[in-house]
Amino acid sequence: MGATLLESARDGAHVVLAGDAATLPGASAGLLFRDLLEIDDPEFGGRLPRVELKRRPTGPLSALSDAVRYGGLPPQELLVGPDGTSKEVVIVPVREAGEAVHRAVQVAADSIPRAFD
Numbered sequence: 001m002g003a004t005l006l007e008s009a010r011d012g013a014h015v016v017l018a019g020d021a022a023t024l025p026g027a028s029a030g031l032l033f034r035d036l037l038e039i040d041d042p043e044f045g046g047r048l049p050r051v052e053l054k055r056r057p058t059g060p061l062s063a064l065s066d067a068v069r070y071g072g073l074p075p076q077e078l079l080v081g082p083d084g085t086s087k088e089v090v091i092v093p094v095r096e097a098g099e100a101v102h103r104a105v106q107v108a109a110d111s112i113p114r115a116f117d
Contacts, residue, residue, distance in 0.1 A: 001032075002032035002035075002036075017033055017036065019033050036048055037050065059088065060078065060079045060080065060088045060089040061088050061089055063078035063079060063089075064079065064089050064091075073091060079091070090107075092107070
């Protein structure tokens with residue numbers, strides 16, 4: 001799945017992954033984030049560039065990450081930016097797992113590409 005994601009990016013596009021390889025579990029077989037960090041192959045382009053943050057970021061995505069880590073969702077007011085809106089985090093309520101999968105595919109395949117043209 002990770003290879004499909006990377007192959008689907010347009011030529012010349014930049015792909016940015018953010019996370020902590022020591023704490024992010026794999027969603028299924030393989031650990032894409034950790035595996036990419038371990039690459040040091042000249043044929044692949046050598047070691048991938050990485051940036052370590054000196055301080056923890058703040059904002060809607062951090063608020064969501066912190067709340068989910070403890071099994072919940074943050075209050076809506078933490079998910080909006082200074083202008084009162086946020087495109088960084090959108091929570092889409094669903095009733096069952098199948099609907100969640102359908103909506104996730106819809107967002108990844110249609111909504112996000114449309115937003116970035």
